[in-house]
Amino acid sequence: MLSLRDKIVAITGASGGIGEATARLLADRGAAVVLAARRGERVDAIARDIRAAGGRAATCVIDVTRAEDLRRLVAITVDRYGRIDVLVNNAGIAPISPLADLDTEGWSAMIDVNLRGMLNGVAAALPVFREQGAGHLVSIVSVAGLAGVHPSMAVYAATKNAVRTVHEGLRVESTDGVVRTTAISPGYVRTDLADSMADPRAREQTRENMDAMGISPSAVAGAVAFAVEQPGDVEIGEINIRPTIQA
Structure with missing residues (x-):
């Protein structure tokens, strides 16, 4: 794997x-990270921890429902570090x-x-990826709905599977080798x-299910790192990651 x-x-x-x-994991492995969320004080504290450990980190307060906020995140990332290699769509x-x-x-x-x-993340990052000649879109999806919808989860599963469909659409439109896509679908995570x-x-x-069987968020972070570390001509299109004991 590449560094x-x-x-x-x-x-x-x-x-x-x-x-x-x-x-935290990507920064520990040497990446520069820009942490974005609505809770500015929280991402600032995490970024300070990363920098104290010798990593590179910046922050941006955003609401992902606002297209202009995603454009601002991409712009801040490019302004600070010169480019954006990966956008991880994790908010949900x-x-x-x-x-x-x-x-x-x-x-x-x-x-x-x-x-x-x-x-909104796609709309903000895709033009920059194409201008740079390379970019990687990673989205945290869900195993919900993969094998039938659980009670009370119909709309949630629908939104997550819509994200998966968009990813597949972007993949088939991006066979020129410029944009890579990875959809990561976790099961129960604490x-x-x-x-x-x-x-x-x-x-x-x-x-109760999270307490009984949930895996650590770091396990999903490891899947993100695995996909991002691949050489530029290798695309990990989809990863499903769940507790061993989850049906």
């Missing part, structure tokens, strides 16, 4: 969980509940963050994702 030392990586949803773990929410609850606000929020947020769940039963069940 990450020369990679410039921007990461959304980097204030905790998979995003934070990815930023899961205010899941049964469809019969008619939580239309929750449905819209998942569409806006999980799908539109990823598309994160605070359950905090965004509207339905108390779903929230409690998810927390």
Whole structure:
């Protein structure tokens, strides 16, 4: 595998969980990282930790539902480090509940963050990738819906599988060797994702499952690193990573 030392990586949803773990791991392996999230004080603290350990890190406060925020993230990354090699679309929410609850606000929020947020990242990064002659889009998707939709997860699974479809579309449009895409779909991971769940039963069940079988966010970060480390002519299109005991 190639070193990450020369990679410039921007990461959304980097204030905790998979995003934070990815930023820390990639920085530890030599990449320069730009941590982006709504919680500015949190990403600033993580960036200070990275720099204290000898790594390179900057921050940017964004809301992925705002296209201009993603453009600003890409611009800040390029201004600071000269280019952007990788954009990791990690921000996501899961205010899941049964469809019969008619939580239309929750449905819209998942569409806006999980799908539109990823598309905003594509729109911001793709022109820069093409201008540079190279770039890598990595999105954290989900195993939800791969083998049938679980109760209360219909809209969440729909947004995540829409992201997977967009990735495949970008892949088949990018056979000129300029843009690489990787969709990483985790199973249960020990994160605070359950905090965004509207339905108390779903929230409690998810927390129990995370406690019982969830893998560390660093495991998913390792999958990101694996994909990013590949030589420029190698594309890891999709990775599914879940606890060994998860059905």
